Amino acid sequence: MKNRADYVIIGGGVSGCSIAYNLAKNGAKNIVVIEKKYICGGSTGACGAGVRMQWGTEMNCKLSKFSIDYYENAAQALDYADGIEFKQKGYLLIAATNSEFDQFKKNVVVQKACGIPSRIVSKEEAKELAPHLNTDMIVGGAFCEKDGFLNPFKTTDAFYRAAKRLGVEFYPYTQVTGITVENGRIKGVDTTQGYIECPVVVNCAGGFSADIAKMAGVTIPVKRERHQILVTEPVTPVQPAMIMGFKLNIYIQQSLHGSFIMGRNNLNEATDGRVTSTWQFLDEMSKTVDTLLPLISKLRVIRQWAGLYAMTPNRQPIYDKAQEVEGMYLACGFSGHGFMFGPVTGVAMADMILGLTPTIDVAPLGLSQFSDKSTLVIEPAVV
């Protein structure tokens, strides 16, 4: 292991790999990535694999549009022969109440202004898009045909390999145990494999980013919560689009392989970092599917897993440097959407760290977005 580096990135998920790649691409040297488990072993590897542009805040719309545009050509850009299995089959958002439908209408206005091809759909159109949907439970919906899904493992691997080719060193199964700060500056990182002296640390540790920040005396408004998922046996494709409802509390997608991947949230989810599965989730999920998508309730469940959402007060990510110490950069608090924002995270953070002209303006996503609670713009579209 190196004992000195210019940049230490903490977290080997899509964000860490994308930041490493973009730093190296812009000519930065001596970059290391430290990952507690294996590359893609945290929340990226546990995510639902969907990517969408249908958001309620302008910033989230811009970040996701940038990322989806990138994902369209990512395999070529990253020279990844395997491909990342990106399929744009759309996201059908379903509104259970008139107020939720009104929110969708407001969101579509924001999305349109960002150049996102989303539209409001009636109950009848929703039925055409998803014939097995019980439309008695909805009042309407929204659809964006450019939304879709891709393989999180292959995508992260594509960034990882591209970064490696550019000289980035990766240390999997290495845990950060402390961060040394001297005179208000980052001096180095203690890990289970040794000490690395470095002036810059990039914190993209997902559900553990607040703990990492704390090691340097930095407080960030990021709270983790467990989110659970289950997957069914595979069948011949019947549902091209992701179906997602916020009031109904469900997202459900048929994967390329034919299995259905679905999840929902629970306000009482564990916040201690555990990623175990519960029978309560299986029970709640099954009941929702049974009424909303009765056809799919016939399928067997193959397995369950869980990952961590790193929530911020407004469900928008943080791209900034820490105030308390010099040298710690923050790319965290993705609020369940870090995989979707992977490409933009890498570009925006590399620009910020290297002091380049910003490719995309992410200034509104600094820590100051949380300083005045009365002006906080809260993302409404989160499951």
Added chain:
Amino acid sequence: MRIEEHPILTFERGKELTFYLDGEEMKGYEGETIQAAIHANKVKLLGYSSELKRPRGFYCAIGNCSSCMMTVDGVANVKTCTTLLKEGMRVETQKDKGVLR
């Protein structure tokens, strides 16, 4: 093949049933699984693997391996090794992952 005589076990077969495998009429007995009846009718090919399209046959016989999944009366992915045979059942081999109906 059916075991007719066994040193320890005795077989009390139920009444004879008629079922159809890919449209072909076959006989089985009440109380036996679909797979037991198919096997006794000397059919070994039950379907094809979904990725590589290789032939699949009877394997674990206890509902674990998914090798014997067939479409029964229109329902896909039925584990025929643990499902009992019924009169008039229509069993079909699956060439793919099964169609949800």
